[in-house]
Amino acid sequence: MAAHSYSHARKTYSAVLAALLALTVVTVAAAGVHFGSPSVNVIVALVIASVKASLVALFFMHLLYDNRVNAIIFLTGVVMLAIFLIFTLLDVEARDTVRPSRLRPPAAAAQAPPHSPAGSVTAPH
């Protein structure tokens, strides 16, 4: 752990900071490019953010050369969050396909008999 001397550490951390700042410029630039669909843009932004977060975790938070148990604890949390996020979004996206009755246009939905379940929540304006 202490094998890295102070000046060596400063060199490493400066390089990591430079990479993080460069990736910030890349994120801002990528936001101006249209990759076909808006969701692709979100995925590109999240991938760049994850590269940055990995740099912070590996170098600034010392996970690269620290006791492995810390990395395992952190990754467990991240994996749980990924499951939470991915499966929730899959559900949200797939709902209308599973129940096509919900795809009625708003006018038809308003005229539908009262026993039908309420469609998607309409936002107050």
Add this chain to the structure above:
Amino acid sequence: MSQTAATEHVHEPFLQHHFAEPAQQVDASKIGMWVFLVTEVLLFGGLFVGYGIMHSKHPEAFASAHHHLNRTLGALNTVVLLVSSFTMVMAVAAAQAGKRRQLLRYLTLTLAFAAVFLVVKYFEYSHKFHEGLLPGQFYSYKGESVPGEFMFFSFYFMMTGLHGLHVLAGMIAISWVLRRALRGDFSERYYTPVDLVGLYWHLVDMIWIYLFPLMYLIS
């Protein structure tokens, strides 16, 4: 590093009696900190999932609402936090090397950057309060807007507000470490509090790394 306490039979003043040696104490403290950080990830994670649901349901409202955010100030704050993470990790390195002056300097710099972040955030918030760009029922923006923009601001204020509270908590923690460093509590043998507050500070930085593109850059 671990030979010190084992060979001398005198206990180091910082070693708590239920630990066999300093290395064990450091490991235990770090595990505790990482478990806490995971709870923080999950706390923010719930908000990110909510954001994902509402964004996929109302993409136009979110895309339109995010134009009210100042991209330049957001990018500036990103740079400020990244640099503060660097000064924080340098403070840890300085503590590890027993360089007291550098430790004090880097902790002070980190504190200053954190303050800059909050000042920029203050200007952003007051601009939005002024325009009526507020969450939920408080949304009262008079200009052109897409229905549902209030939802974006609910998430914006909840997530950046919670993050801002974390920055504030980080500043309190760094001040505490700074006070202890001034008192001369730390040496190459013992600097765990600097290390742990550093971990917390990097997590705050890491959350902002995700908040910045999701809030300011979505199109």
